[in-house]
Amino acid sequence: MQINYKLSFTLEKNFIYLIILALLSLIYAPVLFHWYDGWLNKSIGIEHEYFSHGIIGIPFAFYIVWNQRKKWQRLPNQSHPLGFILLIIGSIFYLTGVAEFVNLSLPIILTGLCLWLKGIAGFKLNSFALLLIALATPTSFPYLITPFTLPLQKFIAGFAGFILIQLGMDVTVEQIYLAVGGRLVEVAPYCAGLKMLFTSLYVGLMLLYWTGNIENRKKTTLLLVGAALISVSANIIRNTILTFFHGTGRDQLFTWFHDSWGGDLYSALMLASVVLLLNFLDQIESLKSQ
Known part of the structure; x- marks a missing residue:
């Protein structure tokens, strides 16, 4: 009985986070699958292979966030207006359907969520994890620097x-x-x-x-x-x-x-x-x- 009560309390307390996690998984699971399939099977564009370090970097970023979940919960719920702006930009990027923008929408939306849910303190707490995800996000940057x-x-x-x-x-x-x-x-x-x-x-x-x-x-x-x-x-x-x-x-x-x-x-x-x-x-x- 006590176990059921604790489980119910935990689900109720983290309901909003579970909804956000479910939505992110639904939206970005195909994107991440495409990245990993391309990196592992070398079937992705040659520029995108430059970001194959994401094979280990992205799971490590999630591991960091998971380890810091208690610190996150102790932070006050304080939204920053920039978070809402980034969520709008990230959503627009995703809805364009352009591969480059869809890829970039992931770190933008994750950053926006940190700012929207916990403000600057939330962003600082997960800044390194966000950096790892941003640096593993396939973009055209390698193509742009090739002439140099x-x-x-x-x-x-x-x-x-x-x-x-x-x-x-x-x-x-x-x-x-x-x-x-x-x-x-x-x-x-x-x-x-x-x-x-x-x-x-x-x-x-x-x-x-x-x-x-x-x-x-x-x-x-x-x-x-x-x-x-x-x-x-x-x-x-x-x-x-x-x-x-x-x-x-x-x-x-x-x-x-x-x-x-x-x-x-x-x-x-x-x-x-x-x-x-x-x-x-x-x-x-x-x-x-x-």
Whole structure:
């Protein structure tokens, strides 16, 4: 009898949240399914693959919100007018049916709900979770910055050519092209490593929050700068290996490393090195405090 009373009281107390959760699930479940299906099966647009870090980031954001539910309940019910405005904008974006706007409507509506239900305090409480969702929302941003990646493409091509020359290979570098063994290899805009860079920075942010270091500015700066350097270095090595495979006629290995799970394994090792970097920074800090 007491259990039924507690269950009834809990449902009554959280009725509005259950309704909101049900509506959000009904509206955005197909959208999230489309994102995850595209990320996992690589059937989504190449620009949207840049946001595949959302595979782990979005569940982690929901985990953060769930862990903070008691703090949320203790906040006073105080609406902020900006919340209503964002809810209207997010709804309009969703109703347009344009993929870009539909995607953007999710973080906009979630932010609007935080402000509408709990005001600025609610927004601050869930700001990091909202940031993770926003940074995992597929947009055209990678496409917009593609024209500006040429210097990075040239740098990668030149460095990869330098490494291969040191290995005794006959390599000619021209702008973003490498000629190896009569075969031409292009360091294309989407091979410039931006996806790896976005992923490493995103995972770095998650690690900083998970370990409680997100408010440590020095460690945050060192980790994110280090993650960026790791990403750029790993991409140079990756392009060097791909050029070697293609230039020496090892087409199966090229396909495995470029399009198959070989590339995923390489990315996983790169992200593991970001974790090791954070452990290294923790060890240095503990030594200094002794």
